[in-house]
Every structure is written in C-alpha cells, then in structure tokens.
Amino acid sequence: MRVAVISDIHANWPALEAVLDDLPAIDDVICLGDVVGYGGNPVQCLDYVRNRQWLTLLGNHDLACADRDVLDWFNDDAATAIRWTVEQIGPERVDWLGARPPTDRRDGALLVHASPRSPVFEYVMDAESAAANLAELGGSLCFHGHSHLPGVFRMDGDRVRHQYRTGPVELHGPVLVNPGSVGQPRDRDPDSSYGIWDTEASTFEFRRVGYDRLAAQKAIMEAGLPARFAHRLEFGY
Template sequence: MQVAICTDIHGNRHAFEAVIAAAQAAGAEAMWCLGDLVGYGAEPDACVALAREHCSIVLAGNHDLAVTGALSLEDFSKGAALAAQWTQRTISEETMAWLSELEPADESHGYGLFHASPRDPVWEYVLSPHTAEGCFRATDFPVSFVGHSHVALSFSWLEGEPVSGTARRDGTELDLSVGRWLINPGGTGQPRDGDPRAAWLLLDTEDARASYRRAEYDIAGAQAAIRATELPASLADRLQYGQ
C-alpha cells in the first residue's frame, strides 16, 4: 500500500491542500497525519476538515493539545501561546470537540506513529543520534515515524553499528528493509529546514521503501491569511524562508 505521511500542518490550508493533491497524484491510497493540525496558521477549521476527509490516522500534536486545554500554555513560547489563544477563540465547537478526541501516538498499524517521539509522544525533539538511540530502545517497532521538529530527517540503526542520521531532501529514498528506522517527513505547514515547500513522505508498505517529497504551494496566500488576523506577522514572514 502507498501511504502519504505528513505532520505539522499548523493551520496552513494552502500547504495541506498541495500535499493532498501531490499524494493523490503519486497514487497514495491512504494518508496519515502525525499531529499539529493547528497552531501557527490562519485556517485551523479548514485544516481539520481536510484531515477528517482525507486522513485515516490523525495524531494529536502539542499545539493541538494546547488549543484543547490538555496542555498549559505556560509550556509554550510567547508566539506559540498567542497563536494557541487565537485559535481557541476562532475555531468552531465541532473542531474543538474533534481535536479533543485525538491521541499523540498510534501503535496499531504495524508502525510506530508518534507526534514527537516513542519516549515522549508530545514533547521530545529527535534531532541527534544520541536522542534517536534512546527512542529506538523505547520501542520494538522496526520503523517509526515522528513529527514535531519540522525538519525532514531520518535515523537508522544497523546491527553492530552506532545510530546515524541526516537531514533529507526532496527525492531521497530509504530502504526500510535493512536495520531500524526513525523517520520525520518534515513540516507540511511550517518547514524549518530552509526549503519553504510543503514536506511529506510517501511510504510503500509492500516494498518497505520511503520517499521524501516536497510540494509547491501558494505561500503568498498562506501569508496573506495570517496577516489578515491578529496572529503575529512573524508567523507569515517565516514561511517564505522555510524557517
């Protein structure tokens, strides 16, 4: 089965729509979202509606949990807290109720799916081999997918060798049949690896391969939507730089 995996949508409808269209064009038969449907962007209701229509698995990210009140805003940066408060005031009751039902991890589909990490599905950033090794030891899944850092990267652990990892670019393919893997598809709605295009991953479950993908989207449209609200202008500015 071909599965499209995305994460960190953050209320960016334009980016999410572009990834959905790209995934459909690539033959994806299912879509999994690793969380943070809402947060920094201006169209949270629209992103939740798209996820409900197109995603068979949706996890709760820390920003989703902040908006629903499951996490204290004291644990967030000033900009993130302001965005969460704006989202709380803006979203519909239906969106709030649906977000409140989500969990930050799913282990029922043959892969480890975590918003942040196997050790801490809500908060841990997996950005180093040392952290990745701890995460490998915390789960028995040969392949796990995580989000949260907004950076497209992967870590692998081959028997008898140390954990290694690197950032990944558009078109990179991984052979998941060898070793163990911890994979981040990159941020869809707010990439932070210098590439402003919306990030996602195509997983081939039969051939045990994964391919990193990027989708062009209307960045100016997403920026205009943010600037038309009370959200900080910096959240719009950063989109064009992929930071």
C-alpha cells in the same frame, strides 16, 4: 499498500492543498498531528482532515487547544496563536482535536507526533535523543513529526546516522522517520515536505512541493497573528 504520511500542517491551507495536488496514487493518508497552530486557516485545514477521516494523531498544538494548562510550555507568540485558533474553531472542533490518540500502530510501525518516549512533546533532533528513542523501538519502525525536519535516524554500528534525500529510502528497523512539515518547514527549504510509505517494499519516499506562500502569509497577517509566523514561511526555518 502506499500510504501518504504527513505532519505539522499548522493551519496552512495553501500548503496542504499543494500536497494534496501532488499526491501520487495512494491507498491511505496518515497525519502525525499538529493540524493547527501558527497558521491562519485552522477551520479549513481541520474540517478537511476530519471529513477525510484520516488517522490523525495528537500533536502538542492540538492538545494545547483542548488543555490550556499546556500553554505554559509555549512561548508567548505560539500561545497567542493557540488562543486565536480556539476562538476560530469552536468547542466541537476543540473536543475532536483533544480526542486524537497520542499513539497508534499501522502495519507494524509505531505512529507518534513527537517521539516513542514522549509521544506529544519530545523533539528528536540530534544523535543523543535519536539513540535513546531508537533503543525504545527494538527492531521496529516509527513515524514521527514535531521537529519539522525531514529525515531518517538509524543506527550504523554503535553510531546514529541521519539520512535525508528526496526519493525512496529503505526502511530496516529500528528506524525513526520524520516526513517533515506540510505547513511550517524548518530545514531551510520553504517547500512543503511529506512522504509516501510503501509498506510492501519497506521504503519511504520523501517529497517536496512548492505552494502559494504569499496566500499563507496573507492569512496569518489578516488574522492578526505574530508576523514572524508569516516571515519564516519565506525561508523555511
């Protein structure tokens, strides 16, 4: 089975649309959460994901829409975007977001938004956090998002190794796979990031695709959201 794994759309419809246009022949799509937040097209992105009935996990921005106490963890600009998003999407969509599962499993792989240890909130961005989470996995595979940084963490002897390249990467557990972000890339590459998981070959193919950043930036600015959310799209950070 070939499964597209996407994460961190963040209400960026032009980016999601470009990823959809780029998809090769696949059998399914998994979304690792954060459909909303930062971007100016939350209704369009959310309705598309819901209507396709993709397996969609709970991200921290999704949770913040449903549980305002979570906003205490957010910086002022991110919290502003969440409050605006809630006004746009309405109660029924908020309830749907809040009902997303924090974890799931597919073909032996653990699926989370953030990390095995803390499925909604923990950032896995360095060797220390990666090693601790790899230890949680035993010999299995985990797909996660949240950091917006594509790549694979795995053990190499007693050291953690991080690997990223476009094209297929072999998956032999324990391994943490981050497909990167569709709507808010932060690895200094502004193109949308996602990947294709081949469950039979046990590989993951990282893919990048350009999109209409000007349209995404315009949606953010016209919504009156913080300008830095638009600016960072130009540079991928």
